[in-house]
Amino acid sequence: MSIRIRLTLWYIFLLGIILIIFSTLLYVVLKVSLHSQIDKNLQDRAQQVSTGIKAQTIDIEGWQKGLLYLPPPSVFSSPATFIQLVLADGKIILTSDNLGKQHIPLHDKMLAENLNGMPTFKTVIIDSVPLRIYSAPIIVGPHIVGAVQVGQSLKEIENTLHLVLIFLTGGTVGTLILAAMVGAFLVRKTLQPIEQINQTANQIVGGQDLKQRLPAPKTPDEVGQLTETINNMLQRLDNFFQAQVRLSADVSHELRTPLTAIRGNVDLLRRGAASHPDELNEALAAIDGELNRMSRLVADLLLLSQADAGLSLRMGPVELDTIILDVYRQARLMASEVNIQLGHEDQAVVQGDTDRLRQLLINLVTNAIKHTPTGGTVTLSLYREPEWVRITVADTGRGIVPTDLPHIFDRFYRAQNNGQTSIGLGLSIAQWIAEAHHGQITVTSEVGQGSVFTLWLPTKNEAGGATSPKPNQI
Ligand code: ADP
Numbered sequence: 001m002s003i004r005i006r007l008t009l010w011y012i013f014l015l016g017i018i019l020i021i022f023s024t025l026l027y028v029v030l031k032v033s034l035h036s037q038i039d040k041n042l043q044d045r046a047q048q049v050s051t052g053i054k055a056q057t058i059d060i061e062g063w064q065k066g067l068l069y070l071p072p073p074s075v076f077s078s079p080a081t082f083i084q085l086v087l088a089d090g091k092i093i094l095t096s097d098n099l100g101k102q103h104i105p106l107h108d109k110m111l112a113e114n115l116n117g118m119p120t121f122k123t124v125i126i127d128s129v130p131l132r133i134y135s136a137p138i139i140v141g142p143h144i145v146g147a148v149q150v151g152q153s154l155k156e157i158e159n160t161l162h163l164v165l166i167f168l169t170g171g172t173v174g175t176l177i178l179a180a181m182v183g184a185f186l187v188r189k190t191l192q193p194i195e196q197i198n199q200t201a202n203q204i205v206g207g208q209d210l211k212q213r214l215p216a217p218k219t220p221d222e223v224g225q226l227t228e229t230i231n232n233m234l235q236r237l238d239n240f241f242q243a244q245v246r247l248s249a250d251v252s253h254e255l256r257t258p259l260t261a262i263r264g265n266v267d268l269l270r271r272g273a274a275s276h277p278d279e280l281n282e283a284l285a286a287i288d289g290e291l292n293r294m295s296r297l298v299a300d301l302l303l304l305s306q307a308d309a310g311l312s313l314r315m316g317p318v319e320l321d322t323i324i325l326d327v328y329r330q331a332r333l334m335a336s337e338v339n340i341q342l343g344h345e346d347q348a349v350v351q352g353d354t355d356r357l358r359q360l361l362i363n364l365v366t367n368a369i370k371h372t373p374t375g376g377t378v379t380l381s382l383y384r385e386p387e388w389v390r391i392t393v394a395d396t397g398r399g400i401v402p403t404d405l406p407h408i409f410d411r412f413y414r415a416q417n418n419g420q421t422s423i424g425l426g427l428s429i430a431q432w433i434a435e436a437h438h439g440q441i442t443v444t445s446e447v448g449q450g451s452v453f454t455l456w457l458p459t460k461n462e463a464g465g466a467t468s469p470k471p472n473q474i
Pocket of ligand 1: 369371408409414426428451
């Protein structure tokens, strides 16, 4: 069942319940109030008659002989009431003119109760017309001499109530039909933009064109927000899709170069180089170098894809000064022509993943060594500040041109003139590790003078993340 039909049905159902409750209450209150008004009217009239009768009565005998007349009724206050006087033995001694030859039906039980001093009400049906009767004792001196009985037809009330019932039922049904039509129209109008969004989104998905967007909403309501959310989602999907396309292109390109080199060397060996020890060694060394490069590429890609999939770190306390010392020793082994040295050395412990942080620093130091000419210097320093720990890797190398600087952390980005060995993943990995520790890497560089890469790590690296401001806000 569509939302449109469901909403309309709910609307009618709730309105129906409200109308039925309202109509029932109105009908019941009206009925009770009309009946109690009649009862009150009958009581007043009986009281009036009773008082008038008592004023005429001199003695009991007068009563028994029926020497009485009914006091004139107050026509306006109690119209169409029938009155009769009954003696204690049940004999009717007087009836009002409007009764003609008829009389109000006598009921022994009512009279018995009256003779006990109790007034009573009763509704009887005469010729299918309901008649409300009130019967009250008449007390003269110490005696209950009889009863005054006052009756009124309920036909008019019944007619009125019947009319009200027809009106309420018809009104409820009519209102519900009208509400159904208006409700269906309103719901359709409200949901129309969502249907449009659905159609356009289907077209986008069907045409596989992630560049297409939903038309901008006219009003900033919920539908507008939904459109904006879907457009943002399409933008992100498009970015993601583009990144995937770029990544596959980059990876295939990166793999083609070493594969071509390996094939070339294998061809060389086949064509006779294998029989010359020098050429054999050269070809094998070249193949080995290319295989190393491919292994590094595959390892880097694997790590980045794990990072994208949300690889979690093995967090624990990390002694950064110890790690720096490790990296320093390793760097000295790697670089025979570049001077590696330790600069400022504070002691610092942060929460982090030791292996990943070591890998980050190795990446920075390897880059520094790679891009520093013979005789240059690479300096490792550690500064402990109240909110941040700062580790710098400074080199006296060739520096990075300003146009390259904003891109060096992008995947597969290689600055110009940096030789053949660069793949362009080392800094992406380093940045990911820093961010996973709620930190950051910043860089300053001057062409011909050298570069300084700074790793910022928060001192309070709690589960929820760093509370300190980002280093570029300092
Ligand atoms: P790779 O893993 O291939 O070294 P990176 O992502 O680490 O690639 O580096 C990206 C680019 O940044 C490199 O191509 C290089 O040109 C430049 N770069 C990185 N570190 C330095 C540095 N210390 N001095 C000069 N250029 C650098």
